[in-house]
Amino acid sequence: METVQYWIQGFSVATMPMNLMFAFIGCVLGTLIGVLPGLGPAAGTAILIPITFNLDPIGGIIMLASIYYGAMYGGTITSVLVNVPGEAASVITCLDGYQMARQGRAGPALGVAAIGSFIGGTFATVALMVVSLPLASFALRFGPPEIFALLLVGLSLVTGLSGRSLLAALIMTLFGLMLAMMGMDPVRGAPRYTFGIPPLYDGVGFIPVVMGLFGVGEILLSMEAPVIDIIKTKFTDLFPNRKEWRVSAGAIGRGTFIGFFLGLIPGIGAVIPTFVAYVVEKKVSKHPEKFGTGVIEGVASPETANNAYANASMIPLLTLGIPGSPTLAVLMGAFIIHGLTPGPFLFKERPDVVWGLIASLYLGNVILLILNLPLVGVWAKLLEIRYEFLYPGILLFCILGAYSLNQSVFDIGVMVTFGVLGYLFRKLDWPLAPTVLALILGPMMERALRTSLEMSGGDLGIFLHRPISAVLLIIAVIVLASPAVRMLGKKAGKDDG
Amino acid sequence: MKRAWQITCFVFIGFSIFWMLVSFQYPYHDRLGPGPGFFPFWLSLVTGALSLALLIQTTRSMSTTEGSAILPPDRPAMIRVAVNLIALVIGMAVFEPLGFRLTLLLFLLFLPFGLGIRKWWAIVIFAVAGSFGVFHVFYYWLKVPLPIGLLGI
Numbered sequence: 331m332e333t334v335q336y337w338i339q340g341f342s343v344a345t346m347p348m349n350l351m352f353a354f355i356g357c358v359l360g361t362l363i364g365v366l367p368g369l370g371p372a373a374g375t376a377i378l379i380p381i382t383f384n385l386d387p388i389g390g391i392i393m394l395a396s397i398y399y400g401a402m403y404g405g406t407i408t409s410v411l412v413n414v415p416g417e418a419a420s421v422i423t424c425l426d427g428y429q430m431a432r433q434g435r436a437g438p439a440l441g442v443a444a445i446g447s448f449i450g451g452t453f454a455t456v457a458l459m460v461v462s463l464p465l466a467s468f469a470l471r472f473g474p475p476e477i478f479a480l481l482l483v484g485l486s487l488v489t490g491l492s493g494r495s496l497l498a499a500l501i502m503t504l505f506g507l508m509l510a511m512m513g514m515d516p517v518r519g520a521p522r523y524t525f526g527i528p529p530l531y532d533g534v535g536f537i538p539v540v541m542g543l544f545g546v547g548e549i550l551l552s553m554e555a556p557v558i559d560i561i562k563t564k565f566t567d568l569f570p571n572r573k574e575w576r577v578s579a580g581a582i583g584r585g586t587f588i589g590f591f592l593g594l595i596p597g598i599g600a601v602i603p604t605f606v607a608y609v610v611e612k613k614v615s616k617h618p619e620k621f622g623t624g625v626i627e628g629v630a631s632p633e634t635a636n637n638a639y640a641n642a643s644m645i646p647l648l649t650l651g652i653p654g655s656p657t658l659a660v661l662m663g664a665f666i667i668h669g670l671t672p673g674p675f676l677f678k679e680r681p682d683v684v685w686g687l688i689a690s691l692y693l694g695n696v697i698l699l700i701l702n703l704p705l706v707g708v709w710a711k712l713l714e715i716r717y718e719f720l721y722p723g724i725l726l727f728c729i730l731g732a733y734s735l736n737q738s739v740f741d742i743g744v745m746v747t748f749g750v751l752g753y754l755f756r757k758l759d760w761p762l763a764p765t766v767l768a769l770i771l772g773p774m775m776e777r778a779l780r781t782s783l784e785m786s787g788g789d790l791g792i793f794l795h796r797p798i799s800a801v802l803l804i805i806a807v808i809v810l811a812s813p814a815v816r817m818l819g820k821k822a823g824k825d826d827g
Numbered sequence: 828m829k830r831a832w833q834i835t836c837f838v839f840i841g842f843s844i845f846w847m848l849v850s851f852q853y854p855y856h857d858r859l860g861p862g863p864g865f866f867p868f869w870l871s872l873v874t875g876a877l878s879l880a881l882l883i884q885t886t887r888s889m890s891t892t893e894g895s896a897i898l899p900p901d902r903p904a905m906i907r908v909a910v911n912l913i914a915l916v917i918g919m920a921v922f923e924p925l926g927f928r929l930t931l932l933l934f935l936l937f938l939p940f941g942l943g944i945r946k947w948w949a950i951v952i953f954a955v956a957g958s959f960g961v962f963h964v965f966y967y968w969l970k971v972p973l974p975i976g977l978l979g980i
Contacts, residue, residue, distance in 0.1 A: 380969070381969055383969070497877055500877050501877050504873060504877065508870050508874065511846075518862070522867070523846075523867070546915070553904065553911055554908065717942075718942040718944045719939055721911070722939055722957075723953075725914075725915065729931070730927075730971075733922070733973070739919060739922050739923055742918075742919045742922065743919055749915070754897070757831075757897045758828075758832065758897065779866065780860060784861070788860060
């Protein structure tokens with residue numbers, strides 16, 4: 331009964347005209363970010379944080395969340411039309427989506443992706459409404475040892491699933507944790523690793539780091555081969571034919587479940603659900619040999635899984651305070667900027683924010699469907715913007731976003747430095763997602779570890795004596811030691827965001 | 828690529844040693860429990876050890892031709908990357924003295940030109956919209972504080 335009251339409260343917040351407008355603007359901007367090559371959802375969301383500075387926290391968070399899942403859909407358009415994924419989760423869509431476009435069926439490919447995304451996203455949001463309150467109540471029982479073990483599981487998953495070398499991924503995770511040590515010691519409050527530089531007293535800015543790694547770094551890499559070849563097509567028929575509907579229905583159903591359940595695992599990232607959905611679809615298909623030649627199931631299932639994942643991954647963020655991907659880490663950063671801390675306490679302290687956000691996800695899915703089906707042609711036109719204007723334009727917003735956080739040129743310097751690092755690490759094929767998640771989770775992790783050791787008088791056994799933390803630690807070890815997890819990570823290839 | 832991985836491992840080993848040396852400036856333990864130097868010390872130690880392990884693994888197993896090259900593929904690509912970086916660094920240096928509008932005006936005039944666009948009218952419209960236009964939207968409408976330079980622009 332209590333849950334139903336919260337749902338009603340959430341919808342009353344989300345349907346306020348201003349919040350509806352913020353969701354709409356967020357969906358438009360998100361789709362734009364997804365469409366534009368060289369700008370992924372993590373950097374795109376980070377860049378747009380300043381827009382929300384003077385909004386009330388609910389409106390700001392609703393807009394940023396809409397940007398996040400709007401970008402998830404926008405990435406599909408470039409995958410289908412130019413064979414370049416707008417964001418990493420749409421990589422797999424290139425295989426069949428681009429082939430469909432070459433056969434003159436770009437419309438049905440984008441149509442089924444929009445409808446599948448709507449169904450997957452809506453299902454995940456309904457499930458989010460049902461499970462979030464019990465899960466948050468359970469998480470309230472967690473003490474510092476459980477929190478440390480949980481954060482360790484999250485980081486282990488991100489690390490274990492990243493890239494081709496486990497050692498490189500571990501180093502990148504530790505690099506993020508080391509950067510997180512800069513600033514005020516989270517337990518004693520004394521400055522540490524500040525080297526006499528006043529801006530470092532607040533630590534390395536998380537948002538400039540994300541903009542650098544995922545925004546500037548991506549632009550520099552894109553500059554190497556910037557010209558893209560767009561398939562010109564008329565979007566007269568956006569709906570699949572009857573036969574295509576028959577095969578797509580099952581694919582959408584399977585994609586929904588895969589995306590939702592994988593979205594519950596903190597740290598899994600957006601790429602793996604789409605790969606798993608594609609592989610499963612190929613396995614159950616009567617004609618697996620046709621995958622990669624332009625079959626509609628090859629678009630429907632991963633695109634559905636993508637959006638089901640995006641909404642389901644809000645569950646670990648909202649209930650446990652663990653972001654599952656760099657984009658969600660940015661969203662977590664935005665919560666913090668607005669004076670809110672995601673996690674179980676938020677459900678008690680600001681139910682209006684949490685339930686308003688959850689309800690807005692539902693409305694956002696409707697907005698995206700209405701927005702995207704008729705406007706596919708308009709989005710496709712954007713791909714014709716010349717890179718000589720597009721990339722400087724993106725850099726302009728990176729500069730603006732980095733500066734306006736603290737009105738500090740130092741933050742622009744941080745962004746440029748991490749842009750160069752992001753460019754080099756991409757060239758090296760070292761994963762970036764672990765660094766970003768470690769940077770935002772580092773202070774929490776250190777606080778939980780040190781408080782646990784203070785509680786036990788320095789005895790590390792405290793993590794094994796408490797059943798929840800012991801189970802979580804075992805999971806973390808299994809994740810890092812499991813060849814199956816690493817194989818999945820290698821398949822997924824690149825980072826989310 | 829093998830060489831690039833080896834160099835990166837060396838950089839991380841050096842970085843861990845530096846981080847560990849700095850960690851000695853902070854108490855490892857205090858009367859309440861682990862001190863501010865505790866976590867950085869262990870992080871540095873493990874990072875150094877893993878970097879060494881990866882260095883050995885790379886040296887033994889990775890072929891010299893594996894993966895893509897670390898440098899841009901050709902001279903034009905290298906120039907495009909360099910033009911962007913130079914514009915960013917100069918833009919950062921003059922951002923506060925010149926203010927948002929002038930800096931971004933110059934930035935957006937220089938970059939498209941540096942990348943090969945020769946339509947002056949298009950560059951000028953783009954630069955004015957991107958500097959004065961964006962400033963107006965963010966500063967006046969969205970109330971985002973942006974720097975006004977020494978010239979009052």
